[in-house]
Amino acid sequence: MAPVKILSKFALLFSLFAPSLVLAGGNNGSVPNETYDYIVVGTGPGGGPIAVNLAKAGYSVAVVEAGGDNSDNIFSIVPGFSGFVSEQPDMRWDFFVDHFDDENQQKKDWRLTYRKTDGTYYTGFNPPEGAVKLGIYYPRGSTFGGSAEINAITAAMPSDKDWSIVTDITGDQSWSPPQVYTHYEKTKTWLGLTVGDFTGFSQNAPNMKSIFEGGASVLGETFDAATQKDINDVYDPQRDFVPGAFPVTYHVDSMGRRSTSQTYITQTLAEKHANGTSKYKLTVKLNTLATKVLFEKKKGHQPRAKGIEVLVGANAYKADPQYDPSVTPPTARIFARKEVILSTGTFNTPQLLKLSGIGPAAELTAHNIPVLVNNPLVGTNLQDNYETAVVHTGSDGYPNPAFSVCTFTPDAALDPCFAEWETTGKGPYGVGPNMGFIVKSPESVTQNNERDIFVFGGNYAFKGFWPGFTSDMSTNATTWGFAMSKLNSRSAAGTVTLRSNDPTDPPVINFRFFENGADQDLNVLNYGVQFGRDALNAVSPSSPLKPWTEIEPCYEGGCTAAHDKSFIKDNAYSHHAVGTAAIGKVVDSKFRVIGVKGLRVVDASVWPRNPGAFPTLPTFVLSEKASVDVLAAAPHM
Numbered sequence: 244m245a246p247v248k249i250l251s252k253f254a255l256l257f258s259l260f261a262p263s264l265v266l267a268g269g270n271n272g273s274v275p276n277e278t279y280d281y282i283v284v285g286t287g288p289g290g291g292p293i294a295v296n297l298a299k300a301g302y303s304v305a306v307v308e309a310g311g312d313n314s315d316n317i318f319s320i321v322p323g324f325s326g327f328v329s330e331q332p333d334m335r336w337d338f339f340v341d342h343f344d345d346e347n348q349q350k351k352d353w354r355l356t357y358r359k360t361d362g363t364y365y366t367g368f369n370p371p372e373g374a375v376k377l378g379i380y381y382p383r384g385s386t387f388g389g390s391a392e393i394n395a396i397t398a399a400m401p402s403d404k405d406w407s408i409v410t411d412i413t414g415d416q417s418w419s420p421p422q423v424y425t426h427y428e429k430t431k432t433w434l435g436l437t438v439g440d441f442t443g444f445s446q447n448a449p450n451m452k453s454i455f456e457g458g459a460s461v462l463g464e465t466f467d468a469a470t471q472k473d474i475n476d477v478y479d480p481q482r483d484f485v486p487g488a489f490p491v492t493y494h495v496d497s498m499g500r501r502s503t504s505q506t507y508i509t510q511t512l513a514e515k516h517a518n519g520t521s522k523y524k525l526t527v528k529l530n531t532l533a534t535k536v537l538f539e540k541k542k543g544h545q546p547r548a549k550g551i552e553v554l555v556g557a558n559a560y561k562a563d564p565q566y567d568p569s570v571t572p573p574t575a576r577i578f579a580r581k582e583v584i585l586s587t588g589t590f591n592t593p594q595l596l597k598l599s600g601i602g603p604a605a606e607l608t609a610h611n612i613p614v615l616v617n618n619p620l621v622g623t624n625l626q627d628n629y630e631t632a633v634v635h636t637g638s639d640g641y642p643n644p645a646f647s648v649c650t651f652t653p654d655a656a657l658d659p660c661f662a663e664w665e666t667t668g669k670g671p672y673g674v675g676p677n678m679g680f681i682v683k684s685p686e687s688v689t690q691n692n693e694r695d696i697f698v699f700g701g702n703y704a705f706k707g708f709w710p711g712f713t714s715d716m717s718t719n720a721t722t723w724g725f726a727m728s729k730l731n732s733r734s735a736a737g738t739v740t741l742r743s744n745d746p747t748d749p750p751v752i753n754f755r756f757f758e759n760g761a762d763q764d765l766n767v768l769n770y771g772v773q774f775g776r777d778a779l780n781a782v783s784p785s786s787p788l789k790p791w792t793e794i795e796p797c798y799e800g801g802c803t804a805a806h807d808k809s810f811i812k813d814n815a816y817s818h819h820a821v822g823t824a825a826i827g828k829v830v831d832s833k834f835r836v837i838g839v840k841g842l843r844v845v846d847a848s849v850w851p852r853n854p855g856a857f858p859t860l861p862t863f864v865l866s867e868k869a870s871v872d873v874l875a876a877a878p879h880m
């Protein structure tokens with residue numbers, strides 16, 4: 244689907260901010276070196292908030308981002324269109340990953356994708372002659388605002404233990420949940436968080452409502468009571484232990500627009516003094532790929548980060564679907580008086596550290612990279628929320644009278660639903676009323692006694708990722724299903740290793756799913772699948788949805804738990820990668836890279852384990868926390 248460019252209103256709005264933005268899109272001519280107090284690389288949930296906070300504290304900050312400005316992309320802005328945003332070619336990088344070392348196990352996943360001899364993709368069990376295996380598709384956002392611009396906007400706080408684990412590892416009390424919640428409160432001052440409006444839901448979406456009622460009843464709750472709850476009530480001491488049904492919360496503002504670090508940075512750039520000059524010394528350099536960190540080395544001292552080297556030009560990374568091998572972007576250097584902060588995400592941060600000489604000595608030496616710090620743990624500890632789905636065909640679809648007038652055209656004159664969203668932020672294209680079920684499996688008792696699986700469902704079949712997945716979200720109008728994201732996955736055996744010393748080459752990524760605790764984690768996922776079935780079965784016998792026919796995992800009927808677990812193992816997917824520059828392994832509790840000075844990592848790669856079921860909101864909060872830590876070490880302005 245071609246990206247639909249812009250509402251004129253947004254174009255106008257953005258042009259007001261443009262003078263503060265350096266859109267470094269040219270790829271010829273020389274690029275002068277520049278110096279700032281801080282350099283933040285990456286504008287996602289990790290990089291965005293800290294860049295703003297350092298600038299608001301009076302420092303000059305360069306924010307360097309490989310992606311371009313897509314703040315006008317309507318699929319990203321409008322919640323109702325967000326199902327299509329993750330495959331927008333201007334906004335993504337295409338990674339292909341392994342789930343297993345064992346090739347035969349990997350080949351049991353029908354999503355395994357190959358590059359055919361004509362350059363196009365093949366996904367499936369029977370690749371044509373000459374096709375080269377790529378792996379399992381794993382999109383990431385590469386755009387102003389990072390992956391949060393292309394994600395599914397679900398915003399959920401993790402459990403207390405996901406914060407206090409850092410205290411357990413490092414002894415740093417500033418990670419105690421009550422302290423962290425001050426950063427959560429700060430995050431809420433700029434990040435829009437919105438729950439779908441359930442008004443009229445009963446009349447407009449009776450089938451969807453009966454699915455949610457089914458799920459709530461399995462947990463002993465009523466739909467009406469569940470809609471009144473707050474999924475992010477972190478102050479409830481029982482929150483992490485009690486299963487429940489909740490209205491899903493999204494990072495969307497009160498006017499129905501996606502809210503991210505891109506919007507936070509953009510608003511900050513727009514703040515002016517009375518004389519019209521910019522209030523803050525914040526410079527955003529888009530289309531600029533950092534290729535390594537530069538260090539100052541003095542005898543008897545730890546190396547100190549003094550800047551970065553960059554390639555200046557759009558689409559410079561080979562995972563970019565618009566990468567052009569005939570273009571050679573110019574290089575430049577940007578210098579930092581104080582610190583360099585890497586926020587390039589779970590795949591790119593370990594790559595950048597290794598390219599800069601920080602990583603396992605043997606791996607660096609094999610790629611002719613001089614070793615600055617031998618840390619064998621850089622790029623290890625990769626882990627993710629396992630996901631799976633239970634998919635059924637019902638006897639009816641999702642008739643919703645509110646949608647009948649929508650034309651799905653991003654033009655208020657042609658589409659009354661778009662007009663309603665544009666003026667009120669609500670209606671069919673606003674945040675949809677949705678319900679999540681946080682379930683606790685028997686396996687959690689032996690782990691930490693906490694809720695361990697987040698289940699969400701509706702009139703779609705979310706079956707994971709492969710090139711073109713967004714066009715297959717609903718197999719047909721009567722497809723209903725529950726997808727789920729597992730908390731506290733027991734295996735952290737994944738790695739990100741260098742493919743080469745070429746900074747434009749994506750790294751080799753292997754999650755090594757189920758390497759540890761496989762049986763327990765598969766039991767949990769199977770418990771989630773059974774919850775989904777129970778929820779569907781709990782739908783009233785008189786519902787037009789019934790009877791159900793299961794499509795996955797039990798596609799042949801009469802399945803055993805062993806069959807279902809085997810299916811789940813072969814087909815599990817994920818998209819919340821964390822952990823490759825983990826606190827306690829690669830950085831300390833203040834985000835400082837171990838073994839050097841002046842370099843920190845602030846992004847999802849520092850999580851010792853997955854924060855809850857959805858990493859975006861926790862990573863925004865983490866960036867707020869890091870801002871306080873960095874400023875505590877800096878002189879007051």
Ligand SMILES: Cc1cc2nc3c(=O)[nH]c(=O)nc-3n(C[C@H](O)[C@H](O)[C@H](O)COP(=O)(O)OP(=O)(O)OC[C@H]3O[C@@H](n4cnc5c(N)ncnc54)[C@H](O)[C@@H]3O)c2cc1C
Binds near residue numbers: 289390398
């Ligand atoms: C399709 C999809 C759906 C998702 N849905 C959800 C959801 O509903 N809820 C949720 O909580 N999470 C979701 N996630 C995950 C979530 O968006 C990420 O975990 C989160 O954005 C990670 O934040 P980050 O700052 O670590 O990295 P990112 O957000 O990935 O940001 C990293 C940024 O760094 C830039 N960068 C990388 N390398 C370089 C370099 N060398 N030089 C310059 N810039 C560089 C990238 O271009 C990117 O913009 C989803 C992710 C995807 C892809």
